[in-house]
Amino acid sequence: xxxxxxxxxxxxxxxxxxxxxxxxxxxxxxxxxxxxxxxxxxxxxxxxxxxxxxxxxxxxxxxxxxxxxxxxxxxxxxxxxxxxxxxxxxxxxxxxxxxxxxxxxxxxxxxxxxxxxxxxxxxxxxxxxxxxxxxxxxxxxxxxxxxxxxxxxxxxxxxxxxxxxxxxxxxxxxxxxxxxxxxxxxxxxxxxxxxxxxxxxxxxxxxxxxxxxxxxxxxxxxxxxxxxxxxxxxxxxxxxxxxxxxxxxxxxxxxxxxxxxxxxxxxxxxxxxxxxxxxxxxxxxxxxxxxxxxxxxxxxxxxxxxxxxxxxxxxxxxxxxxxxxxxxxxxxxxxxxxxxxxxxxxx
Amino acid sequence: xxxxxxxxxxxxxxxxxxxxxxxxxxxxxxxxxxxxxxxxxxxxxxxxxxxxxxxxxxxxxxxxxxxxxxxxxxxxxxxxxxxxxxxxxxxxxxxxxxxxxxxxxxxxxxxxxxxxxxxxxxxxxxxxxxxxxxxxxxxxxxxxxxxxxxxxxxxxxxxxxxxxxxxxxxxxxxxxxxxxxxxxxxxxxxxxxxxxxxxxxxxxxxxxxxxxxxxxxxxxxxxxxxxxxxxxxxxxxxxxxxxxxxxxxxxxxxxxxxxxxxxxxxxxxxxxxxxxxxxxxxxxxxxxxxxxxxxxxxxxxxxxxxxxxxxxxxxxxxxxxxxxxxxxxxxxxxxxxxxxxxxxxxxxxxxxxxxxxxxxxxxxxxxxxxxxxxxxxxxxxxxxxxxxxxxxx
Numbered sequence: 001x002x003x004x005x006x007x008x009x010x011x012x013x014x015x016x017x018x019x020x021x022x023x024x025x026x027x028x029x030x031x032x033x034x035x036x037x038x039x040x041x042x043x044x045x046x047x048x049x050x051x052x053x054x055x056x057x058x059x060x061x062x063x064x065x066x067x068x069x070x071x072x073x074x075x076x077x078x079x080x081x082x083x084x085x086x087x088x089x090x091x092x093x094x095x096x097x098x099x100x101x102x103x104x105x106x107x108x109x110x111x112x113x114x115x116x117x118x119x120x121x122x123x124x125x126x127x128x129x130x131x132x133x134x135x136x137x138x139x140x141x142x143x144x145x146x147x148x149x150x151x152x153x154x155x156x157x158x159x160x161x162x163x164x165x166x167x168x169x170x171x172x173x174x175x176x177x178x179x180x181x182x183x184x185x186x187x188x189x190x191x192x193x194x195x196x197x198x199x200x201x202x203x204x205x206x207x208x209x210x211x212x213x214x215x216x217x218x219x220x221x222x223x224x225x226x227x228x229x230x231x232x233x234x235x236x237x238x239x240x241x242x243x244x245x246x247x248x249x250x251x252x253x254x255x256x257x258x259x260x261x262x263x264x265x266x267x268x269x270x271x272x273x274x275x276x277x278x279x280x281x282x283x284x285x286x287x288x289x290x291x292x293x294x295x296x297x298x299x300x301x302x303x304x305x306x307x308x309x310x311x312x313x314x315x316x317x318x319x320x321x322x323x324x325x326x327x328x329x330x331x332x333x334x335x336x337x338x339x340x341x342x343x344x345x346x347x
Numbered sequence: 348x349x350x351x352x353x354x355x356x357x358x359x360x361x362x363x364x365x366x367x368x369x370x371x372x373x374x375x376x377x378x379x380x381x382x383x384x385x386x387x388x389x390x391x392x393x394x395x396x397x398x399x400x401x402x403x404x405x406x407x408x409x410x411x412x413x414x415x416x417x418x419x420x421x422x423x424x425x426x427x428x429x430x431x432x433x434x435x436x437x438x439x440x441x442x443x444x445x446x447x448x449x450x451x452x453x454x455x456x457x458x459x460x461x462x463x464x465x466x467x468x469x470x471x472x473x474x475x476x477x478x479x480x481x482x483x484x485x486x487x488x489x490x491x492x493x494x495x496x497x498x499x500x501x502x503x504x505x506x507x508x509x510x511x512x513x514x515x516x517x518x519x520x521x522x523x524x525x526x527x528x529x530x531x532x533x534x535x536x537x538x539x540x541x542x543x544x545x546x547x548x549x550x551x552x553x554x555x556x557x558x559x560x561x562x563x564x565x566x567x568x569x570x571x572x573x574x575x576x577x578x579x580x581x582x583x584x585x586x587x588x589x590x591x592x593x594x595x596x597x598x599x600x601x602x603x604x605x606x607x608x609x610x611x612x613x614x615x616x617x618x619x620x621x622x623x624x625x626x627x628x629x630x631x632x633x634x635x636x637x638x639x640x641x642x643x644x645x646x647x648x649x650x651x652x653x654x655x656x657x658x659x660x661x662x663x664x665x666x667x668x669x670x671x672x673x674x675x676x677x678x679x680x681x682x683x684x685x686x687x688x689x690x691x692x693x694x695x696x697x698x699x700x701x702x703x704x705x706x707x708x709x710x711x712x713x714x715x716x717x718x719x720x721x722x723x724x725x726x727x728x729x730x731x732x733x734x735x736x737x738x739x740x
Contacts, residue, residue, distance in 0.1 A: 182583040182620040187544040187575055191528060195548040195569070 137161070219277060237263050363578040396655060396667065397730045398681040407443050408723040409436055413706020416691045417724060418472045418479075420493065423695045427479055427493075428704055428724055429467035435481060437496055440700075440726065447496040461498050463489065468710065469554075471512040473519055478535050480521055482509025488523055490535055500538050504531060511554025513562060522562045522577075524551035530564060530575055544575050546582045552711075553595045555603070557651075563603050565595040572605055574617060585615055587622040593711075598649040602674050604656045610641025612658050614674050624670070626677045630660035645709060648692035648701065655680075657701055659689025661717060665703055665727070683727055687720025701727045 149157045208214040244256040287297045317323040412431035419426050426438045433451020452460030465484040472479050472493055479491040488502040488509055511524035521533040528551060532541040548569035556562035563574045572585040572595060590609030597603045601617045612629040613622035630642040642660040649656050654670040664682040691704035703725040707716050
């Protein structure tokens, strides 16, 4: 038949006590935030408590009976005290929950008994030897504890007194469960009229130049994979030439001429880039060989590189027989520039 | 002044945990006084249910159109049923006779007619047998006194047809679900509306509730089941159906069973977001060759705190299932021949009989019409057979 969930009236004596005992202890942070959020009820604040509420349902009846038993005991013990809150019952609940969640056995009571340095009773596994140790610690005077600490070293002492991080992290087990648990969300938010029927993917715009996904730009790889584009370009240049012959109007012919010129310039520029790249590669290969042989690598200055290029240019021009032409033009240009820079003489 | 405000705040502020604790303590005190101790026990049916003889199945006829919903009074003596002709009939179980009939009115007569004037989609009766609530497609919830069938209140507030109603056991709190995707909480004693809960993305098709202050709703096409924790104002969302979820029932406080129009019957546990067990095509397929579609599961019922589940569709049988260990499997037990659309199924509280509300059409629309079906209620007695033979001395 039904679980304990019927409305009944509180007895007056209990009412007084619950009214007086209302200070949530600082050691139960979950409970404090929950109380605050009760008024405002935003979803985010509840998120931390939501999982606890979910877990609450499972041991409900047994928990509540336990709590009741504990409460009656506490009530009889703490009747003379005045500063206890109705939250004590919740302290018990949270204490119980902490017990369920963190597999340690220390509740709020034990903490009061154990002395300050040895309050971390966090290890569930090594209980037996630790128990004795902490008991001894609690009985020793503070001076002796300090001496012990100095002798052992703080690291070892802390390890034994408080336990290692591995033992402390027991919250992970709870997290694993929540992966299979149903999602818990607020029931007070109105749902918009237009609802998501089919999940539509938002198109992400990415620039492949700056995107990490595209990887590093490698010219060899790029040229290899996109070689076919050069053929397309050639075909297009031929198409433009053919059209230029056919076209009758002058304006269009001019346009096509410019276009063709542009295409040819681009092609030349590309080839020049290729040549430079090849030269760089050759130079690097030479350097690598030298290094392998055992010499130290040397790097050319920019001016040296330019000189080398000039030398190559000259050799090429010589082959073509255009060297004289080139040199004379250059002399003329330089002469004009020099004459401009010379100071005028006013007569 | 600030201190006074703080005091007032302290008095009002009661977290759900505190509230639960307070109520539990008081309940325990009460029980101690009375000297009773009612413990939840799950009937694991060491006695096996056996298929009844077809002769023992009674058909109660009286509705002109398809029966859409029904409920059995807690003392198992009367059954209330409602149909598409907007009438409500109170039957006596023993004799099979009509005790009372509340006629349905015609479409334009809402003002002067005492009763419903549109299809009644859902009904619920409180656990003490005092109030009967019915919801119809005209966005109204009518409260009647169960014993005399006298009209008491009319709850307006929903913006679309009311499709699910349930009373919380032991109280007069009414939960209603509607096609406007909201769940509303009402207090029938005080004739008052309490609150609204939102979350469903599509029309809510069914609602069920047991003793806790929480209810489960089936949201049709959004393929989710939601458990609403009313005190904490949160909802748990469960996914797992492929088609629209049409009906849901709670087996016990932790498990529920649901059926959908993809033919799937699913058993869920509150701790897992996916169903614990699924039976696909629970009622077979229908249609022309090459266009076979699974038969829609139009209603499910679960025997409270046991492992027996019944499901109904339009393939001429009501199928009874047995849940495996930990509700992990669903094994078919036996079938009961019933022609027509089984629009509603309910087990009696002790499990002595099963009532099926049957009609020629589906309760939500008119997709098919089974001509040879009779509109009425089938009362199916459930026999048990002891598994263990008596030990010879």
